[in-house]
Amino acid sequence: MKANIAALTLGVDDLERSLRFYREALELSSPGIIGTEFEADDTTPGGAVAMFTLDSGLILSLYERENLAKDAGVAPERITGSPMSLGCFVSDRNEVDRILERAQAAGGTIVRAPLERPWGIYAGYFADPDGHLWEVVYFLGGQPPN
Structure with missing residues (x-):
């Protein structure tokens, strides 16, 4: 496969x-x-x-x-909730904030406000109206690690 x-x-x-x-x-x-x-x-x-x-x-x-x-x-x-998270990578740090704001305005819930992590990302979490967990990630170096 x-x-x-x-x-x-x-x-x-x-x-x-x-x-x-x-x-x-x-x-x-x-x-x-x-x-x-x-x-x-x-x-x-x-x-x-x-x-x-x-x-x-x-x-x-x-x-x-x-x-x-x-x-x-x-x-x-x-078939409930979210035993995992889905992730989307963005190319601009401010896009993390914008997506979280849009998610909340559309009926989602901010689970964790964005913050810089020591492993080189700026990220935050939201849940959709059904509880599916999403992480929005910006790589501080601009590119995901290989």
Whole structure:
């Protein structure tokens, strides 16, 4: 297998709210919610999803938590919160502050205000409305380490 992650899917409570949040907070572009013609029933997941194709080619998908659990065949309780953080790198220190401000204005929560770390980054954390944890990072040297 080639070391590559092609898609990340976040389980969300309210698909429209989450689509709006990611458009406003991270300024991501999406055609909107697709797959609404595939309706859920007691055992089959629905198909409504919102997708963002990132500059790296990675697809960030938003899928209602209950449908993601049905699709994966796991209990809905398993699709909660954030046992990890997602990260985005920015090329300007001030962009860290701007993204955190936009995230809060769009309905997210600032988890940790940005600060300089001794290992050469300026970074802060926010959580989206569903509790998914994001770190916004600026490398003080201007480039991520190799």
